[in-house]
Amino acid sequence: MSRHVAIVTDSTAYLPQREMERHGITAVPLTVVLGDRALEEGTEISARSLAEALQKRRSVTTSRPAPEVFARTYRALAGSGAEEIVSLHLSAEFSGTYDAAVLAAREAPVPVRVVDTGMVAMALGFCALTAARTAEAGGSLDETVAAAQKRAAGTSAYFYVDTLDYLRRGGRIGAAQALLGSALAVKPLLELEGGRIELREKVRTASRAIARLEEVAVERAGAADVDIAVHHLASPDRAEALAERLRERVPGLGALHVSEVGAVIGAHTGPGLLGAVVSAR
Incomplete structure (x- = not known):
C-alpha cells in the first residue's frame, strides 16, 4: 500500500x-485587509462584500x-x-x-x-x-x-476586466502596463503567462472583448479533452451566458465549473471580471 x-x-x-x-x-x-480589518478569505469576507467595498472605493489590500x-x-x-x-x-x-x-x-x-x-x-x-x-x-x-x-x-487562463485600475493599484499588470496610457479607450483581454498577467489583445468595447474571450477559449480547447472554469466577480449573468456558449462549442468538454472569484483575486481585478480557464485532462 x-x-x-x-x-x-x-x-x-x-x-x-x-x-x-x-x-x-x-x-x-x-487575508484581505479591508480598512483596518484583516479578514480571512472564504470565511470572514465574501465576494459580494468585497465588490461592494471596491465600488465604494474603500481601501482594500491582500496579505499572504x-x-x-x-x-x-x-x-x-x-x-x-x-x-x-x-x-x-x-x-x-x-x-x-x-x-x-x-x-x-x-x-x-x-x-x-x-x-x-x-x-x-x-x-x-x-x-x-x-x-x-x-x-x-x-x-x-x-x-x-x-x-x-x-x-x-496544459492549463491556460484568459480574462477580461472592466478597468485596469485595480490591477494597476496592486502592481500586478506586468507587460499590460503598456495599456495605461490608453486604458480609457480600450477594453483589455489579458492572460496568465509565465506566472504573470500579460496583455493578449486590446479590444474597443466590452462586448467585443467578451466575444474574443469566448473565441480564445474555444481555440485553446480545440478538439482536446479539457475541463473549463468560468470565473466572474459581480457578473453572474455574463458568466452563465459564457459557460453556456462554451458548453455548446467545445466538443471535448469534461467538467465545467462556474464560480465567483473570492475576495483576494477580486481585490486586484475589480467588479466585472470575467475569466475562462481551459485545462487539458
Missing part, C-alpha cells in the same frame, strides 16, 4: 467545497498567510496520518504565499514538497484536483508533484 500523500493548496484555488471534501484537499486562507499558519496545517495533517504532503500554490509573482509555505515546510514533521504552479483560481484548482487523484491512485510524492506540474503546463 502506498504512503499517504496529503494535498494542500490555498484559498485562491476557488475549488468547489464538494470537491475539496471528496478529495480531502486542505486550503490555507489568504503567515508561515505559522502553514506550519499548523502541516502538523495537523501529519497528526492525522499523512506521511508526505504536496503543497500547491498560486504564482509567486502574485503573492508571498509560496515563500511562506517553503519556510513552514522546513520545520514540518513529514516531507513537504511546495510547488509554485504559476497559476491562480481554478487554473490552480485543477492542479490540486489532479494531484489529489494521483495520490488517491497510489502515486508517490514525486508522481503527485509531476502530475500537478503537467496539469499546470
Whole structure:
C-alpha cells in the first residue's frame, strides 16, 4: 500500500467545497485587509462584500498567510496520518504565499514538497484536483508533484476586466502596463503567462472583448479533452451566458465549473471580471 500523500493548496484555488471534501484537499486562507480589518478569505469576507467595498472605493489590500499558519496545517495533517504532503500554490509573482509555505515546510514533521504552479483560481484548482487523484491512485510524492506540474503546463487562463485600475493599484499588470496610457479607450483581454498577467489583445468595447474571450477559449480547447472554469466577480449573468456558449462549442468538454472569484483575486481585478480557464485532462 502506498504512503499517504496529503494535498494542500490555498484559498485562491476557488475549488468547489464538494470537491475539496471528496478529495480531502486542505486550503490555507489568504487575508484581505479591508480598512483596518484583516479578514480571512472564504470565511470572514465574501465576494459580494468585497465588490461592494471596491465600488465604494474603500481601501482594500491582500496579505499572504503567515508561515505559522502553514506550519499548523502541516502538523495537523501529519497528526492525522499523512506521511508526505504536496503543497500547491498560486504564482509567486502574485503573492508571498509560496515563500511562506517553503519556510513552514522546513520545520514540518513529514516531507513537504511546495510547488509554485504559476497559476491562480481554478487554473490552480485543477492542479490540486489532479494531484489529489494521483495520490488517491497510489502515486508517490514525486508522481503527485509531476502530475500537478503537467496539469499546470496544459492549463491556460484568459480574462477580461472592466478597468485596469485595480490591477494597476496592486502592481500586478506586468507587460499590460503598456495599456495605461490608453486604458480609457480600450477594453483589455489579458492572460496568465509565465506566472504573470500579460496583455493578449486590446479590444474597443466590452462586448467585443467578451466575444474574443469566448473565441480564445474555444481555440485553446480545440478538439482536446479539457475541463473549463468560468470565473466572474459581480457578473453572474455574463458568466452563465459564457459557460453556456462554451458548453455548446467545445466538443471535448469534461467538467465545467462556474464560480465567483473570492475576495483576494477580486481585490486586484475589480467588479466585472470575467475569466475562462481551459485545462487539458
